[in-house]
Amino acid sequence: xxxxxxxxxxxxxxxxxxxxxxxxxxxxxxxxxxxxxxxxxxxxxxxxxxxxxxxxxxxxxxxxxxxxxxxxxxxxxxxxxxxxxxxxxxxxxxxxxxxxxxxxxxxxxxxxxxxxxxxxxxxxxxxxxxxxxxxxxxxxxxxxxxxxxxxxxxxxxxxxxxxxxxxxxxxxxxxxxxxxxxxxxxxxxxxxxxxxxxxxxxxxxxxxxxx
Numbered sequence: 001x002x003x004x005x006x007x008x009x010x011x012x013x014x015x016x017x018x019x020x021x022x023x024x025x026x027x028x029x030x031x032x033x034x035x036x037x038x039x040x041x042x043x044x045x046x047x048x049x050x051x052x053x054x055x056x057x058x059x060x061x062x063x064x065x066x067x068x069x070x071x072x073x074x075x076x077x078x079x080x081x082x083x084x085x086x087x088x089x090x091x092x093x094x095x096x097x098x099x100x101x102x103x104x105x106x107x108x109x110x111x112x113x114x115x116x117x118x119x120x121x122x123x124x125x126x127x128x129x130x131x132x133x134x135x136x137x138x139x140x141x142x143x144x145x146x147x148x149x150x151x152x153x154x155x156x157x158x159x160x161x162x163x164x165x166x167x168x169x170x171x172x173x174x175x176x177x178x179x180x181x182x183x184x185x186x187x188x189x190x191x192x193x194x195x196x197x198x199x200x201x202x203x204x205x206x207x208x209x210x211x
Contacts, residue, residue: 025053030065037142043071048139048171059140095130095208096178098160099123099192107204116202117159117195127165127182127192129175130158130209138167144193148181159195 028039036047036059050056053068061067101122107115133152141147145163152158165184169175184190196205 024071026069026071028067028069030061030063030067032063034061035059036061039067039069043069045070046137047141048137051139095158095196095205095210096128097209098127098130098158098194099190101190101192103206104191105193107206117193118205120192120194122190122192123188125184125187125190126168126180127160127162127184127190128178129181130177132177133158133175135169135171135173135175135181138169138171146182150175150181155199157197159193159197161193161195162190 026043028043030039036050036056039045039050040047047059049070050067051059053070097120099120099122101120101124103118104121105115105119107118109115127148129150131150131152133150135148136151136157137147137149139147141161144161146165146167147159147161148167148169149157149159160182162182162184164186165182167181168183169179169181175181194205196203196208198208
């Protein structure tokens with residue numbers, strides 16, 4: 001569980017920090033045991049990028065496959081280090097709640113595992129964007145389910161993850177504030193894992209959400 005947690009965090013950070021790398025396309029021959037996740041980690045890219053370059057519809061790889069991979073050479077190792085300090089440099093609460101409900105998992109350390117966001121149990125099947133922005137990632141992450149990432153400005157991104165759900169948006173589109181972005185297959189007890197990424201770190205969403 002811990003392994004998958006950090007794998008998911010890595011993929012999300014890779015997407016959020018993707019602009020910080022010099023890029024080149026390489027060919028990679030798939031070895032036994034390699035996955036899209038392990039390759040995204042090895043070459044500092046995203047799973048979605050690998051799938052798009054190779055027209056892969058699912059997450060299955062076969063030994064011997066030749067993949068084109070956008071290799072992001074990091075000029076600074078610090079780009080991959082997430083500062084989990086909860087001190088905020090931005091105090092304005094301007095984000096709408098993505099779903100009405102109760103918080104059942106808080107931000108921060110709990111049971112020796114760090115939670116980079118909050119988990120909300122909602123009553124509606126629809127998840128809405130907390131603010132206007134551009135959708136930069138739509139995909140399924142193991143352990144998190146369907147994940148949508150929205151870029152609101154150069155410093156602020158929001159991350160929405162729901163299991164057993166379908167996306168109502170595609171990568172590259174502009175969404176309005178409170179626009180429906182995810183539809184859950186369940187009409188009750190919808191669980192949303194919500195994260196806020198600000199100034200290259202995950203921060204407590206509660207400090208950004210409107211009262």
